[in-house]
Amino acid sequence: MRVLGVDPGLTRCGIGVVDGVAGRRLSMGAVGVIRTPAEAETAERLVLVERGMEEWLDTHRPEAVAVERVFSQHNVRTVMGTAQASAVAMLCAARRGLPVALHTPSEVKAAITGSGRADKAQVATMVTRLxxxxxxxxxxxxxxxxxxxxxxLWRGPSQNRLQQAVAAQRLKGTTR
Amino acid sequence: MRVLGVDPGLTRCGIGVVDGVAGRRLSMGAVGVIRTPAEAETAERLVLVERGMEEWLDTHRPEAVAVERVFSQHNVRTVMGTAQASAVAMLCAARRGLPVALHTPSEVKAAITGSGRADKAQVATMVTRLxxxxxxxxxxxxxxxxxxxxxxLWRGPSQNRLQQAVAAQRLKGTTR
Incomplete structure (x- = not known):
């Protein structure tokens, strides 16, 4: 299974592609960042995030997309841009029929390091090792x-497949 | 000049089309709401907002799109959905090359009623009258x-044209 992970942001939107199966060895497909100029209008920046996402999806053909779940208790100014960039990432994936999963930062940290309160360096160390x-x-x-x-990937494919089936069914029911 | 206004939301996204020129009589082109089911996943709801926006833009061919600027000091749960729906509305407009303007709720109230602290009923009354x-x-x-x-429309077309020219130039510079 190939998963494209998105750490959403307008200035830097992190993208990572990982291949693997729950419980087996993982391998990195690709990693990079979509950047948009801070001086551009938000609407233009969202168009650039969309173009970047489309390129990544076209090139790497993931079977699922995982996006960081955004909370609004963070910095007031950056959280709006993060929410908007995440919306574009989710939109690009969902309109291709790809299942979209949201994971909170602490779920990700717990999955990778064993602790939901791990710092960025610890997460980076474990990503490098895994x-x-x-x-x-x-x-x-x-x-x-x-x-x-x-x-x-580690949450298990059965749960993801179920989500995918439900999502496909819902969109089918509402197609114009 | 024809402007499409968007009051963003995932449950109800308000859409209104108004024709007019600054200082002259206004007329309503159309009004309605894009709705998405509350029980659907966020990603699917964003796809439905995109489809709705595309239909409105195709049908009414506005020259500009005005979207309510979202602040994060509102209700934590709803503000994320509002920010995400606004991102999709901005994206749909900007990728067609339409100028996108953001106005705060108090700017809108002040423009319509003369007071930035007017209530919803007062705004509705003035919209009905105008x-x-x-x-x-x-x-x-x-x-x-x-x-x-x-x-x-009342902010004046010259300012909007300037924004449009700047936006077009910026996107041109970054086209792949």
Whole structure:
């Protein structure tokens, strides 16, 4: 199973592709960041995030997309951009019929390090080890996107398939 | 000039189309609401908002889109959905090259009623009067969407054209 993880953001949107099966060895497909200029209008930045997402989805053909669940208790200014970038990531995946899963930062940390309160360095260290990389992926958003994909793979494919079937059924019922 | 106003939301996304020129008579093109089922996954709901927006844009061919600016100091649970729905509305407009303007609720209230602290009923009354309607548009989200479009028209087209030119230039520079 191939999962594309997204650590959403308007300035830097981390993207990581991981192949694997629950309980087996993992391997990294690709990792990178979609960037948009801070001086651009939000609407233009969202168009650029969409273009970037489409490129990643076209190139890597994941079977599922895992996006970090955004909470509004964070920094007031950045949380809106994060929520908006996550909306575009979810939209791009869902309109292709791909299942979209949301995982909270603490779910991801717990899945990767065993502790929901692990810091960024610890997550990056574990991502590097689990994917047998030579060095931690940079920037941190890229490492976080890989962590999201790993978290998603480890939750088990049966649960994800169920979600996928339900999502497909719902969209079918509402097609114009 | 024809403006499509959007009062973003996942449960109800208000849409209103208004024709007019700054300082002249206004007329309503259309008004309505895009609804998505509360029990659906967020990603699916965003796909439905996108489909709805595309239908409105195809049918009414506005020259500009005005979207309510979302703040995160509101209700924690609803603000995320509002931010995500607004992202989809902005994306749909911007990728067609339409200028997108954001107006705060108090800017809209001040434009329509003369007071940034006017209540919903007062806004609905003025929308009804300005557009010479027989009754206030229902639900409130639909009236708010018309108010956004009126606010945008009254800010004057020169400012909007400038924004449009800047936006077009920026996107051109980053096209792949």
């Amino acid at each position: 994917l047998r990389l030579d060095a931690p992926p940079k920037p941190a958003d890229a490492a976080d996107a890989l962590a999201l994909a790993i978290c998603h | 557009l010479r309607l027989d009754a206030p548009p229902k639900p409130a989200d639909a009236a708010d969407a018309l108010a956004l479009a009126i606010c945008h």
